[in-house]
Structure formats: C-alpha cells, structure tokens
Amino acid sequence: MRTVLFFAALLLTWRVVLPSELRAELATESRVIELKPKPEDESVTTEFVFTNKGDKPVRVLTIDSACSCLSASLDKAVYAPGEKGVGKAEFKVSSFTGRHEKTVHVQTDDPAQPEWVIHFALEVPEVVKIEPKTLQWWLGEEAVERTTRVTMTGASPMKITNITSTREGVEFTWKEVRPGREYEVTVKPRSTADVMLGALKIETDSAIPKYQRQLAFFSIFRKQEEAKAP
Numbered sequence: 020m021r022t023v024l025f026f027a028a029l030l031l032t033w034r035v036v037l038p039s040e041l042r043a044e045l046a047t048e049s050r051v052i053e054l055k056p057k058p059e060d061e062s063v064t065t066e067f068v069f070t071n072k073g074d075k076p077v078r079v080l081t082i083d084s085a086c087s088c089l090s091a092s093l094d095k096a097v098y099a100p101g102e103k104g105v106g107k108a109e110f111k112v113s114s115f116t117g118r119h120e121k122t123v124h125v126q127t128d129d130p131a132q133p134e135w136v137i138h139f140a141l142e143v144p145e146v147v148k149i150e151p152k153t154l155q156w157w158l159g160e161e162a163v164e165r166t167t168r169v170t171m172t173g174a175s176p177m178k179i180t181n182i183t184s185t186r187e188g189v190e191f192t193w194k195e196v197r198p199g200r201e202y203e204v205t206v207k208p209r210s211t212a213d214v215m216l217g218a219l220k221i222e223t224d225s226a227i228p229k230y231q232r233q234l235a236f237f238s239i240f241r242k243q244e245e246a247k248a249p
Contacts, residue, residue, distance in 0.1 A: 044071065044072040044073035044077075044131075044132060045069055045070070045071055045072075045073075045077060045098065045104075045125070045127065045132065045135045046069060046070060046072050046135075047067055047068070047069045047137060048067075048068055048069070048070075050138060051120070051138045051139065051140050052065065052067045052108065052137065052138065052139045052140070053139075053140050053142065054108070054110050054139060054140065054141045054142070055141075055142045056110075056112050056141070056143060056144075057144070058143075058144050058146045058173055058174075058227060058230075059227045060112050061111070061112055061113075061229075062109055062110060062111050062112055063109070063110050063112060063141070064107065064108070064109045064110075065107070065108055066105055066106065066107050066108075067105070067106045067107075067108065067137075068103055068104070068105055068106075069103070069104050069105075069106060069137075070101070070102070070103050070104070071098040071099065071100055071101065071102050071104070072101075073100060073129070073132075074100050075100060075129075076097055076098065076099050076100065077097070077098050077127050077128065077129050077132075078096055078097045078127060078128040079093055079095075079096050079097070079098075079125055079126075079127055080126040080127060080128060081125070081126040082123060082124075082125050082126075083123070083124050083126075084121070084122075084123050084124075085121060085122045085123070085124065086121045088110060088111045088113065088115070088121070089108065089109070089110050089111075089121045089123065089139060090108065090109050091106055091107065091108040091109075091123040091137065092106065092107050093105070093106045093107075093125075094106070094107075106137070108123065108137075108139060110139070110141050112141070112143060114229065115141060115143045116143045116144075116145045116146075117142075117143060117145060118140060118141070118142050118143075119140070119141045119143070120138065120139070120140050120141075121138075121139050121140075121141065122136050122137065122138055122139065123136070123137040123139070124136055124137075125137065144173070145172050145173075146171070146172060146173035146177075146225075146227070146230050147169065147170070147171060147172065147173070147177070147223070147230055147233050148169070148170040148172050149167055149168070149169050149170075149221075149233060149235050150167065150168055150170070151167055152167075152235060152236060153235075153236040153237065153238060154166075154167055154206050154235070154236070154237045154238075155237070155238050155239075155240060156208060156211050156237075156238070156239045156240075157211070157239070157240060157241070157242055158211060158212075158213075158214060158239055158240060158241045158242070159211055159212065160211055161211070162207060162208045162209065162210060162211050163207065164205050164206070164207040165205070165206055165207070165237075166203050166204065166205045166206075167203075167204050167206070167235050168196075168201065168202070168203055168204075169193075169201070169202040169203075169204060169221065169233070169235070170200065170201050170202075171199060171200050171201070171223075173230075175225075175226070176198070176199025176200055177199060177223045177224060177225045177230065178195075178198075178199050178223060178224045179193060179195075179202050179221060179222070179223055180222045180223060180224050181222040182204065182219050182220065182221050182222070183219070183220045183222075184217060184218070184219055184220070185217045185218045185219075185220070186215060186217035186237075188208055188209050188210065188215060188217075189206055189207065189208050189209065189217065189237060190206070190207045190208075190209065191204060191205060191206045191207070191219060192204075192205050193205070204219065204221070204235060206219070206237050208237070208239060211239050213239065214239055214240065214241060215237075215238065215239040216236075216237075216238050216239075217236070217237050217238070218234045218235065218236050218237070219234065219235045219236075219237070220232060220233075220234060221233040221234065221235060
C-alpha cells in the first residue's frame with residue numbers, strides 16, 4: 020500500500036509526459052516584427068527567425084494574411100523540436116503613413132496550437148502632414164472660411180505647385196508660411212444649402228512620385244439630430 024501511495028505522489032510531483040501530451044510551439048524571437056521602410060519605398064521586405072519550442076515536430080498547413088498589403092512565407096513545411104526556421108515577409112507600403120499593425124495566420128497540424136499568429140508592425144515616416152485632413156460645415160450654417168495646414172515633415176523641403184478642387188462649389192486659396200515647409204490652405208463653400216463631399220488635389224514638386232499628389236477633403240453634412248427628425 021505504501022508503495023502505491025509513493026508512486027502516486029511521485030506522479031503528482033513529477034508530471035509524466037505521455038506521448039499524447041507532446042506538443043509543438045512555434046514562436047518568433049520577438050513578439051512583434053518591426054518593418055521600417057524609407058519614405059521612397061513602395062514595398063519593404065524582412066526576414067525573421069522562429070523556433071519550434073515544443074517537443075514534437077510541427078507541420079505548417081497554410082499561411083494567410085489578414086491584409087492584402089502583407090504576404091509571408093516560411094523556408095520549409097515541417098520543423099523538428101528545437102529547430103529554428105526562417106520566414107520572409109513583404110509589405111506593400113502604398114499610401115500608408117504612421118504605424119500600422121498587421122498579422123499573418125499560420126495553420127498547423129498541432130491540436131494544441133492549430134493557429135500560430137505572427138504580429139508585424141509597419142512604421143512609415145510621415146513626409147506630408149495635412150491637419151485637419153477634412154474641413155467640415157453643417158448644412159445651413161454660415162459659409163465661413165476654414166483653414167487646413169500642410170506641413171512638409173520629410174528630410175527634404177517640398178513646394179506646393181498647384182491645387183485643384185473636385186467640386187465647383189468651393190473657393191480656395193493657399194499661401195506659403197515657411198518656404199518648402201509649411202502652407203495654409205483656406206477653403207470656403209459658396210453655399211451650405213446642400214450636402215457636399217469633395218477634395219482638394221494638392222500637387223507638389225517632390226522627387227518621390229507618391230508624394231507629388233496629396234488630398235485634403237471638405238464636406239457639408241446634415242447634423243444627426245436633423246437627420247433623425249421625421
């Protein structure tokens with residue numbers, strides 16, 4: 020009887036790992052993989068290292084991205100216990116600015132970790148800052164002037180060369196506050212009698228094609244309480 024109790028206590032103290040309890044555990048070296056493109060980059064590619072920290076082999080079944088802007092691949096399909104692998108990710112920068120977090124989802128044959136989520140963060144330097152991005156008026160209010168500020172925050176100065184509007188119902192002007200660095204754009208609707216959405220197309224002399232055209236928006240909206248009235 021004492022022998023039975025001894026072995027029972029031993030099993031509770033030293034957990035015995037049965038073959039069915041063996042599991043895989045894919046994990047990257049850092050929780051978030053950082054990508055930092057240059058302002059002129061259209062895409063950025065990075066490699067990352069990960070490890071099977073479990074005690075059984077793991078097979079990768081599929082790899083899917085939560086965003087069409089991000090794609091990823093791994094260097095093989097099966098990883099032994101303790102084995103390191105190398106992944107490759109490509110992010111299409113497009114018009115992104117600032118910090119954006121995206122994920123890739125890897126399906127595996129391990130019931131304990133059927134989905135492995137890889138976290139990425141894209142940090143795109145801001146070259147042109149437009150604040151506020153949208154100028155807004157309420158339906159029927161006084162058609163006063165409103166101003167947005169365009170700041171060239173990149174390493175090289177940029178000049179505004181032209182501005183056009185997608186709508187004829189607004190008047191606008193712009194002036195240079197600091198040469199190649201800061202501009203004020205003033206917009207005034209001719210009337211606020213009708214709902215309107217539009218944009219100002221801002222052209223610059225940037226050497227980088229994607230910064231040669233920027234957009235600032237304007238709108239005339241109906242107040243929510245008016246929209247709900249019968």
